[in-house]
Amino acid sequence: MIAKKRLLPILVAVLMVFAMMPMTAGTVFAESDTDTVPPVINPESLHVTLPEGKDKVTVGDTVTFAVDVTDDRYVSRVHIHLQYPVSNKLEELKLTYAGTDEEGRNGTWTGEFTITDETDCGISQIKTNYAFDTQNGSALYNNN
């Protein structure tokens, strides 16, 4: 029987042996293809930038949306739905990745929206914000 005091050093020694095993040709480390963890939207990072010096926008102005999204693997796409105040029409805005982590595309996603004469007058609201990963795992931020 091994005394409890000696068990920890033996475990540590066994772990070290595994850690020191050299990788040999033909060694394959397979990673599961199943991505079961959905992306995460940081709702506090969601912000809208108006053209410099403006607090209201008119036809021809461009508004920028930005939000931070992370995933355990890879964020594939991020959308924002903007709801108009009069017609209640939903405008889908596809954001593009603006970060530096190309491996997982974790970070800031941005999109520009240009005001046209078909945009309702009044205060449009961000209704929803969707994010997807490679397996279509999704996250939803609902602004109700």
Ligand SMILES: [Ca+2]
């Ligand atoms: Ca994922």
